[in-house]
Amino acid sequence: MIPSTLEYTKATSIDEAIAAVQAGARPLAGGQSLVPMMRLRLAAPGAVVDLGGVAELVGVCEDGDEIAVGAMTTHRAVAADPLIGEHCRLVAQAASGVGSLVIRSRGTIGGSLAHADPHGDLPAAILAAGGSVVARGPGGERRIEIGDLVTSYLTTSLADDEIITQVRLPKGNAQSAYAKFHRRAIDWSIVGVGVAIGADGVRAAATGVADRPTRLAGFEAAVNGGGSIAEAAAAAGEGLDPTSDLDGSAEYKRHLVGVLAQRAYLEAQG
Amino acid sequence: MATVERKTGGGIGEAVLRKEDRKFVTGEGRYVDDLRLPGMLHAVFVRSPFGHARITGIDTAAAEALPGVHRVLTHATLPAETGVLCASNPPGSDVRQPEQPLLARDEVRYVGEPVAIVIADDRYLARDGADLVHVDYDPLPVVCDAEAALADGAPLVHSEYPDNAAATLFHETDGFAEALAGAARTVELRVVNQRVTPMPMETRGCIGDWQQSTGEVTLHTSTQVAHFVRTFISFVCGTSEAKVRVVTPDVGGGFGAKLNTYREEFAVCSASRVLGVPVKWIEDRSENAVATIHGRDQIQYYTAGVDESGRIVALKLEAFQNNGAYHQLLTPTISHLTVFMVPGCYDIQNISIRMRQAFTNTTPTDAYRGAGRPEATHGIERLMDAIADDLGLDPAEVRRVNFIKPEQFPYSSSTGLVYDSGDYDTTLDEALRLADYAGFAARRAASEANGRYRGIGLSTYVEVCGLAPSAVTAAIGVGAPGWEHSTVRLHPTGKATVITGTSPHGQGHATSWSQIVQTELGVPFEDVEVIHGDTAFQPYGLGTYGSRSLAVGGVALYRSLGKVREKAREIAANLLECSVDDLEWTGSSWQVKGSPDRAKTIQELAGAAWAASSMPEGVEPVLEATTFHDPPNFTFPFGTHVCEVEIDPDTGRVEIVNYTAVDDCGNVINPMIVDGQVHGGIIQGLGQALYEETVYGEDGQMLTPTLVEYLVPSAADVPPMTLARTTTPSPSNPMGVKGIGEAGTIAASAAIVNAAVDALSGLGVRHLEMPMQPARIWNVIQEATS
Amino acid sequence: MGQTITVTVNGTAHTAEVDPRTLLVHFLREQLTLTGTHIGCDTSTCGCCTVHLDGEPVLSCSVLAVQADGCAVRTVEGLAEGGELHPIQQAFHENHGLQCGFCTPGMMMTGLGVIEQNPNAADEEIREALEGNLCRCTGYQNIVAAVRSAADQMARS
Structure with missing residues (x-):
């Protein structure tokens, strides 16, 4: 299939990129979601601005209690990054399972978050890690917690003229893991669960159970309240209302949340 | 099996590396999308978004106004000579044959049915144009399920057929009812063989090139059956078959998807006829999912009358086949192949089969790897396990008591076939040994200790291959024969050209046919070129499908080589001044018996035959021979596959931990290629067992339109396999060969499902439907344990 | 609306004008007639179109040709050297x-x-x-x- 007609510009700085977005262009990061959607004509942006030439958007560095990850850092780089692996292991794990090797070469962490697929692994992993993004627009920068970023299917709270420039991952998530379940290796997760055991207790979040990544309140309450892991797993699906589809019923998906939360928790414990 | 040493050249029986490979690994393969003709334009089809609707208007003005768009054709603006497409069954047969206009006339009957064709400078502009074609539809009620379509009051797919009945096959042996009534016990089972899609990695595509001055038309198309396409172009486009040439470039897989004659092939010819330039169409994958045939989609109700040993004394099958909205080339024929093979490799004398074929608002079904035979094998092999389960017997033993025994061959089956040869106990014994069937109980105990279910499953299969004796194709209503052509031509320099009617698309015929030439004629492997798939070269070729290429086309080649050899013998006798009876064949020359110094090599004889200066009386120049081989019978490969699975009770995932296949395809030309066919076949069967299903919603929408929803497995999703072979030559042909292209697919699904059922048998589970996706298995476990 | 790009393919620099919506795979196949790279799906699932872009395997059906401006691409045609298979x-x-x-x-x-x-x-x-x-x-x-x-x-x- 063939994309519709479009105009293309390539930004070399964040400011250039924001100017193009202000003028109506859609940001094109790694393109691993947007280009296929354009091919199927599910998306038809009249103009795109390629962020691939903005050097300052790439790379991982320590910044106090956080790790700053450039939005255009590829899944492959995130998966292999020693800082992320040490301090935020579940995010590295989630990145290593996105798509396939050829997709991880191009796809980016910022692009995944902005695309906001309800089956994406990175939003759930970063939500469990307590991460946030830095968004920049003409009026300057702001922080958006991941839990506030995704608002619905393929929809975020970013303003039309904002782009994600950084993902901020808190340290202190060394004890963490991401567990996913899918049919084929390349498939989107039916359900995925990230668990982080931090100083303030256990955080857990799932993908595939709602229109956005979702904290597992039942699981967290049980495990932080001193319950057994089996009790916590049984409570993990509480309050969730996933969609029944070809991958399975809502009941099955709620059950999977518990199975995966338990597996991730046990792996996080080491 | 010991690894056979691979070689760069050789004769029959050797693992010769393929001469086809170099162009493919260097990117020099030439598939249809790689071809460019001068002045060529590009086509995109506008397709129905509805499962069933009346067309109330088509507005092409906006599309035709788009710069770069040359023309938009609809049914109304196709050339006046254009006819309609239907199946290969001749008029007057019992099969209903709805007309299939190239572009929908006034009604669309499945999602994806072509409505208009947009021709533009390039495919980007053609796609833009297609989005601007406005079609008004008046939606109509849909029915997608075969049983529902045949029920009273179902929406009608074709208003002229008030019951949606496409055809019914009925076969019952004398005394069946008494035998069933007298059985000690009966075992019943409902089996669904779900709808699947062939999905060759190369989609379809074609280029039509109509010369307006001469009326000659050339179609380059990705097909398995160039000559069928040519014959149908003459019918559908209204021209002389002698003016039509169909050329097959490299073909990126077929699996039955390209064993057909499609509307798009005729439409690009018609478009080229109108526009006077070549027109190319390349199918998108999401288009392939709706516009290319699907496979299977059969619902079966078995009733077996058995004795206390598990022996079947009478077998009844009531089945429903979903034919889709129209009949493609062989749609109504596939059910015959199921009916033929219902008894499998078992001696079942009393049988009753009713196969009701239905029209539905879905893409037509037709041949997909195995074509009717996987349905039969999956059913009977599931039934064998159900019998074993009901009677508390070992599934292997139930098979043994029912096997046709070696001394019963040739064996006349209750469905009218004569099985050529077989030794079913031997492949079963060997497979059980390789799979360590005896040690399974210990492995199951170990798995259970880890909280996982473990099961082992068998599939003992026999397939009907080598399609087909022409008398049989006629008897089942197919308007086409089953013979095959070959020509062998020796050039003055002693090199050989083989022209074959088979149409390889991955099977390696250039290699295997060269091996046959080396062994039978002494022309070295590397001196042989093989031409296929171009109607300008062959008198006629029936093509490649139905595991027929070697057993029919290879035997045609073998016979041509024999003719060349015998002609060479006459020329040699003349040159050596002796009688033909004084000569012996050395493998590459004719020599006077006992006198190696008095000999003529085949190359020398080819030169002499061309020079023609010293020919025996009445012998024509040139060493060349042609054969049209009509096989006297089918061939019947067989074997045993054993699958071992573990099931994770928490997620329902079925994981294959061991897969062993022992196949018997008679004599083997190239064991490396045979193993490759078995590997690929098994994984397609595995795909159906675990991953793949083509799904329609109740509104007739296709819910699995891309490779994201239709789960073709990758390397990461399938296990390694252990293969072995036994050799029981076929007596039906002089080479003793049978065929192997479909065996893996025919055998695999039942072995895998039987293993999963066995794993859950402790919970009282007796049957599982395909695909055995985790959610389905988890639900079964929940129901069984709650 | 064409844009001029320069892409080094299998060691040779090619400068060409492309429609911005052109997929890299179509640029390689149609404009450079390097037809060894194939198209098997429209959803980034099949991998038939994989090439190396600046040394990393990527799907050339999911990259716009303009995104490859200034990059080095290696295709199947660039594997063998001097007639010797890789x-x-x-x-x-x-x-x-x-x-x-x-x-x-x-x-x-x-x-x-x-x-x-x-x-x-x-x-x-x-x-x-x-x-x-x-x-x-x-x-x-x-x-x-x-x-x-x-x-x-x-x-x-």
């Missing part, structure tokens, strides 16, 4: 790792990427790494063997 090509041939040949260029380009990223990959890791490349003919057994064999060959040389 070890990955030789290994696919010797292990019967192809049948119809359609997935083969993409499979080899990904296989090469796997070897470069993990030269000692075990069979199981090779299978995982090939998850994004579909083959409908071979059942993968001989493809895995071919990648393993090529890795060994490349390690020796």
Whole structure:
């Protein structure tokens, strides 16, 4: 299939990129979601601005209690990054399972978050890690917690003229893991669960159970309240209302949340 | 099996590396999308978004106004000579044959049915144009399920057929009812063989090139059956078959998807006829999912009358086949192949089969790897396990008591076939040994200790291959024969050209046919070129499908080589001044018996035959021979596959931990290629067992339109396999060969499902439907344990 | 509305004008007539169109040609040198790792990427790494063997 007609510009700085977005262009990061959607004509942006030439958007560095990850850092780089692996292991794990090797070469962490697929692994992993993004627009920068970023299917709270420039991952998530379940290796997760055991207790979040990544309140309450892991797993699906589809019923998906939360928790414990 | 040493050249029986490979690994393969003709334009089809609707208007003005768009054709603006497409069954047969206009006339009957064709400078502009074609539809009620379509009051797919009945096959042996009534016990089972899609990695595509001055038309198309396409172009486009040439470039897989004659092939010819330039169409994958045939989609109700040993004394099958909205080339024929093979490799004398074929608002079904035979094998092999389960017997033993025994061959089956040869106990014994069937109980105990279910499953299969004796194709209503052509031509320099009617698309015929030439004629492997798939070269070729290429086309080649050899013998006798009876064949020359110094090599004889200066009386120049081989019978490969699975009770995932296949395809030309066919076949069967299903919603929408929803497995999703072979030559042909292209697919699904059922048998589970996706298995476990 | 790009393909710089919506795979196939790179799906699932972009295996159907401006692309046509097959090509041939040949260029380009990223990959890791490349003919057994064999060959040389 063939994309519709479009105009293309390539930004070399964040400011250039924001100017193009202000003028109506859609940001094109790694393109691993947007280009296929354009091919199927599910998306038809009249103009795109390629962020691939903005050097300052790439790379991982320590910044106090956080790790700053450039939005255009590829899944492959995130998966292999020693800082992320040490301090935020579940995010590295989630990145290593996105798509396939050829997709991880191009796809980016910022692009995944902005695309906001309800089956994406990175939003759930970063939500469990307590991460946030830095968004920049003409009026300057702001922080958006991941839990506030995704608002619905393929929809975020970013303003039309904002782009994600950084993902901020808190340290202190060394004890963490991401567990996913899918049919084929390349498939989107039916359900995925990230668990982080931090100083303030256990955080857990799932993908595939709602229109956005979702904290597992039942699981967290049980495990932080001193319950057994089996009790916590049984409570993990509480309050969730996933969609029944070809991958399975809502009941099955709620059950999977518990199975995966338990597996991730046990792996996080080491 | 010991690894056979691979070689760069050789004769029959050797693992010769393929001469086809170099162009493919260097990117020099030439598939249809790689071809460019001068002045060529590009086509995109506008397709129905509805499962069933009346067309109330088509507005092409906006599309035709788009710069770069040359023309938009609809049914109304196709050339006046254009006819309609239907199946290969001749008029007057019992099969209903709805007309299939190239572009929908006034009604669309499945999602994806072509409505208009947009021709533009390039495919980007053609796609833009297609989005601007406005079609008004008046939606109509849909029915997608075969049983529902045949029920009273179902929406009608074709208003002229008030019951949606496409055809019914009925076969019952004398005394069946008494035998069933007298059985000690009966075992019943409902089996669904779900709808699947062939999905060759190369989609379809074609280029039509109509010369307006001469009326000659050339179609380059990705097909398995160039000559069928040519014959149908003459019918559908209204021209002389002698003016039509169909050329097959490299073909990126077929699996039955390209064993057909499609509307798009005729439409690009018609478009080229109108526009006077070549027109190319390349199918998108999401288009392939709706516009290319699907496979299977059969619902079966078995009733077996058995004795206390598990022996079947009478077998009844009531089945429903979903034919889709129209009949493609062989749609109504596939059910015959199921009916033929219902008894499998078992001696079942009393049988009753009713196969009701239905029209539905879905893409037509037709041949997909195995074509009717996987349905039969999956059913009977599931039934064998159900019998074993009901009677508390070992599934292997139930098979043994029912096997046709070696001394019963040739064996006349209750469905009218004569099985050529077989030794079913031997492949079963060997497979059980390789799979360590005896040690399974210990492995199951170990798995259970880890909280996982473990099961082992068998599939003992026999397939009907080598399609087909022409008398049989006629008897089942197919308007086409089953013979095959070959020509062998020796050039003055002693090199050989083989022209074959088979149409390889991955099977390696250039290699295997060269091996046959080396062994039978002494022309070295590397001196042989093989031409296929171009109607300008062959008198006629029936093509490649139905595991027929070697057993029919290879035997045609073998016979041509024999003719060349015998002609060479006459020329040699003349040159050596002796009688033909004084000569012996050395493998590459004719020599006077006992006198190696008095000999003529085949190359020398080819030169002499061309020079023609010293020919025996009445012998024509040139060493060349042609054969049209009509096989006297089918061939019947067989074997045993054993699958071992573990099931994770928490997620329902079925994981294959061991897969062993022992196949018997008679004599083997190239064991490396045979193993490759078995590997690929098994994984397609595995795909159906675990991953793949083509799904329609109740509104007739296709819910699995891309490779994201239709789960073709990758390397990461399938296990390694252990293969072995036994050799029981076929007596039906002089080479003793049978065929192997479909065996893996025919055998695999039942072995895998039987293993999963066995794993859950402790919970009282007796049957599982395909695909055995985790959610389905988890639900079964929940129901069984709650 | 064409845009001028320069892409170095298999060592040769090509400057051309492209419509911005042109996919890299169509640029390679239609404008440079390098038809060894194939298209098997429209959803980034099949891997038939895999090429190396600045040394990394990517899907050329999911990259716009304009995004490759200034980049180096390696396709299947750039594997053999001086008429001598690359070890990955030789290994696919010797292990019967192809049948119809359609997935083969993409499979080899990904296989090469796997070897470069993990030269000692075990069979199981090779299978995982090939998850994004579909083959409908071979059942993968001989493809895995071919990648393993090529890795060994490349390690020796």
